[in-house]
Amino acid sequence: MQSLLQSHPHWPAVESIYHRLQAHGYMAFLAGGCVRDALLGVQAHDLDLATNATPEKVESLFSKTVNVGKSFGVMRVLVEGADIEVATFRNDGTYSDGRRPENVVFSSPQEDAQRRDFTVNALFYDLATAQVLDYVEGQKDLKARVLRTVGDAERRFEEDHLRLLRAARFSAQLNFELEPVSFAAVKKMAEKVKSVSGERIREEMTKLLKTEHADHGLQVMKDSGLMKVLFPFRLRKNDWVKNSLATEAWQRLAMFVRSAQGTELVVVLDMLKLSTRDRRAIEDAWKVWQDPQTVLKNSLGKQLQMLAKEGVVFALRILLSEAVEKTAIEFLLAEWKSWQEVLPRPFLNGEDVKGRLTGPAIGVCLDKAFEQQLERQLQSRDEALLWLKKYLERESS
Ligand code: ATP
Numbered sequence: 001m002q003s004l005l006q007s008h009p010h011w012p013a014v015e016s017i018y019h020r021l022q023a024h025g026y027m028a029f030l031a032g033g034c035v036r037d038a039l040l041g042v043q044a045h046d047l048d049l050a051t052n053a054t055p056e057k058v059e060s061l062f063s064k065t066v067n068v069g070k071s072f073g074v075m076r077v078l079v080e081g082a083d084i085e086v087a088t089f090r091n092d093g094t095y096s097d098g099r100r101p102e103n104v105v106f107s108s109p110q111e112d113a114q115r116r117d118f119t120v121n122a123l124f125y126d127l128a129t130a131q132v133l134d135y136v137e138g139q140k141d142l143k144a145r146v147l148r149t150v151g152d153a154e155r156r157f158e159e160d161h162l163r164l165l166r167a168a169r170f171s172a173q174l175n176f177e178l179e180p181v182s183f184a185a186v187k188k189m190a191e192k193v194k195s196v197s198g199e200r201i202r203e204e205m206t207k208l209l210k211t212e213h214a215d216h217g218l219q220v221m222k223d224s225g226l227m228k229v230l231f232p233f234r235l236r237k238n239d240w241v242k243n244s245l246a247t248e249a250w251q252r253l254a255m256f257v258r259s260a261q262g263t264e265l266v267v268v269l270d271m272l273k274l275s276t277r278d279r280r281a282i283e284d285a286w287k288v289w290q291d292p293q294t295v296l297k298n299s300l301g302k303q304l305q306m307l308a309k310e311g312v313v314f315a316l317r318i319l320l321s322e323a324v325e326k327t328a329i330e331f332l333l334a335e336w337k338s339w340q341e342v343l344p345r346p347f348l349n350g351e352d353v354k355g356r357l358t359g360p361a362i363g364v365c366l367d368k369a370f371e372q373q374l375e376r377q378l379q380s381r382d383e384a385l386l387w388l389k390k391y392l393e394r395e396s397s
């Protein structure tokens with residue numbers, strides 16, 4: 001375990017913070033996910049520290065710090081080219097909105113373990129003694145590969161509804177079984193997941209879908225009722241085929257919403273609060289999957305033009321990997337590749353219509369301009385700008 005931690009690129013930074021805190025009489029423990037992962041024999045992404053030094057103290061001891069949430073006791077310390085979270089041991093006070101505690105009280109490691117979501121996430125590693133500190137029998141659950149809430153499951157989910165989704169996400173990430181009492185609590189409270197913000201839902205789903213055992217997490221969501229509340233269309237079909245072509249978050253989300261119907265898609269994309277770019281890419285991919293002919297029935301020129309949309313390219317690649325329309329898509333992608341090398345850059349871009357067009361109208365206008373350019377109706381940027389002026393006049397009248 002020690003050697004795994006030491007091989008982490010942030011280890012030198014952690015050691016340096018630890019030495020400084022210790023020299024001033026404070027404790028420094030690795031905490032949460034990194035301890036869990038090290039015990040499982042996998043490399044953690046982040047090494048997070050917990051200490052009894054207050055955020056003010058942390059700020060004064062290190063020359064470069066970032067205040068992430070001083071009132072919650074969370075600082076980041078920049079040393080040795082790394083950016084390390086240093087959180088003060090705390091009790092989360094009462095929760096009234098199912099989202100965040102009203103007040104926190106700085107406390108001891110024992111109490112800090114109690115505020116954490118799952119036992120396997122509540123372990124510490126004392127850098128002074130190289131010992132794991134376990135106040136919640138987390139190591140036992142880790143061995144049994146069980147995800148169990150710290151303390152009373154219903155109360156913990158009631159406090160923070162995001163934990164409902166985290167239960168599914170960690171089930172997938174760790175490939176652990178959700179312990180029956182915790183599972184029953186998720187099932188009972190599933191409806192409350194509605195209060196979680198779209199951004200957080202998207203974040204958790206993105207993480208879940210990225211894992212090796214995403215299908216397990218999705219099954220937990222289905223069995224517990226979370227799926228019915230958030231993604232009811234998945235009840236018709238909840239299979240998840242991992243596709244190595246889906247490397248970006250939006251691509252995995254696109255695969256996830258593939259089986260949604262038109263109105264369901266709008267609802268889910270609205271909920272997830274995606275960026276305009278990601279949303280458009282997902283919608284474009286979805287349309288291709290609904291009917292590949294929307295692309296393939298067109299003339300080659302038009303097809304090539306449609307490939308300017310990243311969602312369309314992605315959707316076709318996925319279809320190809322599934323051996324759907326193999327000949328047509330292989331041909332098209334090969335044509336596209338050779339065209340890409342000679343295809344001109346569009347004269348107009350989003351900046352040119354900023355503030356004058358919104359939403360889907362932007363794409364419609366820029367597509368039209370590019371089509372004219374490819375057909376050589378427009379020969380320069382100046383001509384394109386003139387065309388745009390007339391186009392906007394026509395649109396507004
Ligand atoms: P990952 O490998 O995905 O980063 P992690 O365990 O580090 O997993 P984070 O979301 O980074 O998870 O949170 C760090 C730690 O903070 C968790 O291990 C857990 O102890 C605690 N924690 C985070 N979010 C919550 C929450 N909503 N409720 C209770 N404890 C939480």
Ligand code: MG
Nearest residue numbers: 033034046048
């Ligand atoms: Mg983490």
